[in-house]
Amino acid sequence: MARIEIVDQSLRDGQQSYWGMRMQAGQILPVAEAIDSAGYRIVDLTGSSIFEVMVRFRQENPWKGLDTIRAALPKSTLRAGTRTNGIVGMNVTPDSIVELWIRTLAKHGIESLWIFDCLHDVENMIRVARIARDAGLKPSPQINFSESPVHTDDYYGDVVERMVAGGAAETILLGDEAGVLGPERARRWIRLMREHAHETPLELHFHNRTAMANLNHIIGVEEGVSIVHSAVSTLANGVSMPSTEVTVDNMRRLGHEVAIDDSRLAEVAAHFGALADEEGFARGAPVEYQVANIQQQFPGGMMGTLREQLKQVGMSERLPEVLEEAIRVRAEMGWPIMATPFSQLVGIQALLNVVQGERYATIPDENLMYVAGWYGTPPGEVDAELRERAAATARGKEMMAAGHAPQPSLKEIRAEYGENLSDEELLLRYLIPGNDVEAMYAADNPIEPIRPVGGPEGMPWLRDLLANSEARGLSASRGGVSVTLRR
Numbered sequence: 479m480a481r482i483e484i485v486d487q488s489l490r491d492g493q494q495s496y497w498g499m500r501m502q503a504g505q506i507l508p509v510a511e512a513i514d515s516a517g518y519r520i521v522d523l524t525g526s527s528i529f530e531v532m533v534r535f536r537q538e539n540p541w542k543g544l545d546t547i548r549a550a551l552p553k554s555t556l557r558a559g560t561r562t563n564g565i566v567g568m569n570v571t572p573d574s575i576v577e578l579w580i581r582t583l584a585k586h587g588i589e590s591l592w593i594f595d596c597l598h599d600v601e602n603m604i605r606v607a608r609i610a611r612d613a614g615l616k617p618s619p620q621i622n623f624s625e626s627p628v629h630t631d632d633y634y635g636d637v638v639e640r641m642v643a644g645g646a647a648e649t650i651l652l653g654d655e656a657g658v659l660g661p662e663r664a665r666r667w668i669r670l671m672r673e674h675a676h677e678t679p680l681e682l683h684f685h686n687r688t689a690m691a692n693l694n695h696i697i698g699v700e701e702g703v704s705i706v707h708s709a710v711s712t713l714a715n716g717v718s719m720p721s722t723e724v725t726v727d728n729m730r731r732l733g734h735e736v737a738i739d740d741s742r743l744a745e746v747a748a749h750f751g752a753l754a755d756e757e758g759f760a761r762g763a764p765v766e767y768q769v770a771n772i773q774q775q776f777p778g779g780m781m782g783t784l785r786e787q788l789k790q791v792g793m794s795e796r797l798p799e800v801l802e803e804a805i806r807v808r809a810e811m812g813w814p815i816m817a818t819p820f821s822q823l824v825g826i827q828a829l830l831n832v833v834q835g836e837r838y839a840t841i842p843d844e845n846l847m848y849v850a851g852w853y854g855t856p857p858g859e860v861d862a863e864l865r866e867r868a869a870a871t872a873r874g875k876e877m878m879a880a881g882h883a884p885q886p887s888l889k890e891i892r893a894e895y896g897e898n899l900s901d902e903e904l905l906l907r908y909l910i911p912g913n914d915v916e917a918m919y920a921a922d923n924p925i926e927p928i929r930p931v932g933g934p935e936g937m938p939w940l941r942d943l944l945a946n947s948e949a950r951g952l953s954a955s956r957g958g959v960s961v962t963l964r965r
Contacts, residue, residue, distance in 0.1 A: 479733045480699055483519035484722060485681060485707045488750065490522040490559070492713030497684075497759045499531040499871060503543030504928035509749045513741040519705060519737070520590050522557040523547065526565040526579060527910065533906060534914045537921040541586060541902045546925040548587035557590035557618075558583045561818070562602040563853065563883070566909040568819040568844045570852050570883035575908055577609050578888060582901045584613040592651065595617040596815040597854035600640040607646035614649035620683065622819045623654045623667060626857040631670055638674040649705065650678045654694070655817040657687030658716075662695040665947035668701045681705040685719060689767050702717035710743055712751035714762040719763070723747070752930035770801070787829055798833055804828035810864050811848065812856030823848055838867045841874065850877035 487720045506513075513521060528542040548556060565571045565579055580591060591610040595603050598621065607617035621637060623629070641647055652671055659667065671680060682698045682705065684691035695706050707719050714721035723743055726736045744899060754761050788794050807828045814820035819930040823845050829831040849860055849868040892899070894909050906915050 479735065480702075480704050480746070481735045481736045481737055482699065482729045483705045484516075484725070485520045485522060485557075485683075485705060486513065486516070486518040486709065486722070487522050487683075487707050487719045487723075487882060488513075488709040488713045488746065490524060490528070490557075490710030491683075491707070492718045492762070493750075493825055494525075494528065495716075495718040496713055496754065497757070499528045500535060500757070500759075502532070502536055502928060503539055503546050503925045505750075505753055506547055507550055507925075507927040508545065508929050509746045512684050512745050514551045514553050515739060515742065517738045518554065520557045521551060521554045522559075522707075523588075523591065525559040525592075529906070530566045530910050533910050533918045535876075536923075537918045538923050538925070540906075541904060543925055544586045544588075552751055555589045555827060556587060557592055558588045559592035560606065562593060562595040562606045562888045568822055571909075572883070572885050572891070574886065574888040574891065575905070576606065578901055579905060580606070580609050580615065581613045582905060584610075584615050585901075589615060590648075590747050591615040591617045594619055594818070595619075595854070596622050596820050597857065598622070598637045598815050599854040600637060600644065601625060602854065603641065604644035604646050607644070611646055618649045618651055618681065620651035620653045621671065622817055623652065623659050623817045624656075624813070624815040625658055626808075626858070629755060629815070634667065635670055635674045638671055642674070642676055646965075647678055649681050650675055651681045651683045652698075653683040655815075656687055656693070656821075657685040657691060659684065659694055660690060661697060664690075664697050665701065668694075668698050668703060671704055673727070679705060681707065683707045683719075685717060686715045687717055688763060689765055692724060692728060695720060695725060696732065699729065699732075699734065706733060707783045709762070710747040710750065712747045712754060712761045715765055718762055748899075749930065752923050753928075755928050787826075789931075791833060792852055793833060800825075800828050803832050807831065810861035811845075812858035814848070814856060819844065819853075820848075838864060839919060841868055843873055846871065846874040846877050847883070850874065851881070852877060852883045 489501065489506060493499065494718040524540070524544060532538045532543060538721065560576060560579060561571075563570050563573070563576065565576060583591070591607075593603050593610070603619045607619055610617040610714060619641060621634065621641070623634075638650065641650060650671075652668065668680075668682075680698075680703045682695055682703055684694050684707070686692065698706065706725060708714065708722040708725040710721045711721040711723050722738075722740070726740050726743075729736050751761050753759075788797055788800065804824050808814065808816065808824045808877050810819075811824060811827075814824065816824065823842075826842060827838075827845055830840050830842070841849075846868050848856070849865055869878055891908060892904065895904055897905065903915075906918075
């Protein structure tokens with residue numbers, strides 16, 4: 479029997495999937511000790527897009543938040559993530575900024591780096607992994623599963639062999655972001671990855687959108703993988719990972735040892751569930767198996783984005799049409815894997831094609847970058863008509879002539895943004911609109927514990943009082959002091 483280790487995804491992928499990355503550092507603090515005492519192999523914590531959301535929508539300094547959480551989780555190994563050539567947004571980020579991001583994360587106590595590149599540009603992933611090693615981080619590049627004519631066993635075997643030959647990976651993640659990996663293919667694919675990874679440990683990072691991830695965990699363990707990703711129940715399942723509660727129970731029932739103390743999972747789940755209720759976020763919940771999800775291969779977050787964009791133009795009823803168009807667009811774009819940023823590129827192009835009534839009448843800059851190869855080499859052939867349409871635009875012609883994205887040095891970027899900025903502020907100002915950064919610094923919000931009003935340590939009666947329009951006053955007393963408030 480195996481010893482199974484858990485990577486906790488509650489604070490990163492779980493909240494990204496259900497809360498839109500809006501979890502504040504203060505909301506983690508009340509259960510930090512419970513998380514820290516669980517003994518997870520790794521606690522996956524943050525990424526650059528979470529930094530952007532904290533600045534723009536919470537006016538919270540994410541570096542200050544990272545430092546606070548690092549101090550509150552002294553026993554945990556914390557992980558952050560990066561794309562190889564893009565940090566915030568869908569654009570291409572200069573190598574100099576990607577390297578500064580990695581080295582600055584290390585300064586703030588991040589010890590593990592998740593490396594993401596859905597085009598599997600192995601040389602670029604190895605380059606980033608070596609930067610991480612040099613900065614003192616243990617790099618874990620991800621191999622992403624996809625169903626397409628080009629993502630064959632030979633393709634995946636070659637990617638993993640080259641990754642291992644690069645010698646930089648601490649572990650390799652097997653990712654199924656869209657949750658489309660069926661059990662039969664899972665056994666064959668995981669076995670193939672094990673054979674080509676040789677002695678490099680693998681991790682299972684499977685989303686549960688088609689209700690297959692729990693079974694695929696079991697299959698992966700049977701095939702010799704002993705590291706699985708999960709999240710507490712109120713941030714799990716559906717568009718997120720399988721729940722830690724069920725993962726632990728499954729493994730123990732099958733005779734495996736699970737290397738965590740799960741005695742306080744209920745406390746953590748209740749805390750985040752109550753916060754979700756108060757903020758209007760969905761709680762994690764299981765989903766049904768749908769063939770449509772397999773064909774479309776959209777991660778859950780992108781589905782929400784498409785629904786909202788169609789709602790804004792009064793075309794909500796056309797979502798099924800957009801999803802069918804996305805299947806065609808993905809094939810014409812050379813079968814990119816449907817995860818960030820390519821699920822967004824495919825989804826937005828499909829939406830434009832449907833809403834405008836003419837296919838490729840508008841091609842966004844990011845899609846022009848893709849066709850021009852700025853993100854890397856597409857896995858399959860880009861449709862000739864799409865390539866011609868892209869090349870006929872002024873921006874497309876300019877990008878194709880350049881051949882690659884601009885690569886300003888750090889010195890050049892500092893000359894533009896400010897020679898005396900700290901690394902932390904330079905990254906924020908380069909990656910996030912300046913007015914949002916200014917508002918965040920002006921707010922100077924403190925990082926303090928945030929508890930749900932109706933949670934285990936809160937005051938559930940207060941919510942009822944606030945909702946009661948007929949209540950005219952509130953009295954409270956302690957010791958010899960009484961206070962009365964009246965409307």
